[in-house]
Amino acid sequence: MSLSEPAGAFDFSGFDFSGFDFSGFDFSGKVVIVTGGTRGVGRAIAEGFLATGASVVVCSRHVVAPENLPRVGDSRATALVADVRDPDEAALMVRDAHSLASRIDILVNNAGGSPPHAASDVPARLVTSIVSLNLLAPFWCSQAANTLMQAQDGGGCILNIGSVSATRPSPGTAAYGAAKAGLLSLTRTLAVEWAPKVRVNCVVAGMLATEAAGEHYGGDEGISRVAATVPLGRLGTPQDVAAACLFLASPLSAYTSGAGLVIDGGGERPRFLSALEEPG
Numbered sequence: 001m002s003l004s005e006p007a008g009a010f011d012f013s014g015f016d017f018s019g020f021d022f023s024g025f026d027f028s029g030k031v032v033i034v035t036g037g038t039r040g041v042g043r044a045i046a047e048g049f050l051a052t053g054a055s056v057v058v059c060s061r062h063v064v065a066p067e068n069l070p071r072v073g074d075s076r077a078t079a080l081v082a083d084v085r086d087p088d089e090a091a092l093m094v095r096d097a098h099s100l101a102s103r104i105d106i107l108v109n110n111a112g113g114s115p116p117h118a119a120s121d122v123p124a125r126l127v128t129s130i131v132s133l134n135l136l137a138p139f140w141c142s143q144a145a146n147t148l149m150q151a152q153d154g155g156g157c158i159l160n161i162g163s164v165s166a167t168r169p170s171p172g173t174a175a176y177g178a179a180k181a182g183l184l185s186l187t188r189t190l191a192v193e194w195a196p197k198v199r200v201n202c203v204v205a206g207m208l209a210t211e212a213a214g215e216h217y218g219g220d221e222g223i224s225r226v227a228a229t230v231p232l233g234r235l236g237t238p239q240d241v242a243a244a245c246l247f248l249a250s251p252l253s254a255y256t257s258g259a260g261l262v263i264d265g266g267g268e269r270p271r272f273l274s275a276l277e278e279p280g
Contacts, residue, residue: 025250030053033058033141034058037108037110038069041241042058044238045108047071049106049245050075054105055100055101057077057080058078060111061083085129090140094144094145103152104148104156105157107141108161109160109161113134114176116216119175134183138160150197155197158190158201162204164204164206166204167181167184183202184260187258206267229269236265240263
């Protein structure tokens with residue numbers, strides 16, 4: 001395989017891929033890095049690749065006990081510790097992952113996020129940290145991975161996990177939205193610079209039901225109200241993002257590079273429609 005060719009309450013106790021049909025996806029013999037791959041969306045991505053036969057390396061800033069690593073059946077991810085905001089640590093992490101199997105086929109730049117804070121008084125240190133994690137870290141990891149992918153048969157594939165905050169206003173997380181917009185631009189540029197051996201794409205995720213969703217949206221009731229604004233009637237799940245990654249990394253996407261695949265359930269219902277429905 002050449003890579004250059006929920007309804008009801010949310011249960012976060014684990015990720016169940018039994019309802020997903022992965023026939024047609026076979027990543028046997030492929031080596032995948034997932035940054036931030038020990039929990040949330042990153043964990044789902046790691047388990048998706050494990051379920052399809054890949055060898056998966058996850059990295060995080062802290063040591064994770066073996067029993068808490070992503071696992072599907074008898075297949076378990078390998079863990080590395082790195083702060084990918086640091087260019088030297090990011091490059092070393094990629095080289096260490098490469099040393100395990102003498103190749104890197106797929107890099108998923110998933111590590112990211114941001115606490116809410118008004119743009120008017122957000123501390124400079126926090127802005128720097130947010131931009132470093134959501135834009136610069138993917139750059140450093142991609143740079144290191146590309147060097148190795150260019151030198152190996154079959155090239156490779158880089159996937160950036162983006163956000164709809166890149167394409168619309170992001171009040172309360174201005175620096176995050178700006179960084180994700182930069183990540184989308186970076187995706188398109190690297191796809192040109194590193195072709196034809198390395199494909200680079202971005203998964204542009206909408207509102208997701210993650211561990212932090214309840215806190216962000218105000219509990220189950222808030223999640224239900226927010227979900228009602230999505231045309232498909234629910235928030236996205238980590239597994240939805242994982243499925244998009246499998247598609248973009250597979251031969252089915254061999255002619256896809258520089259793309260931003262939006263998975264947002266149809267977007268958000270325009271506010272003016274609700275205004276028109278309100279009594280005058």
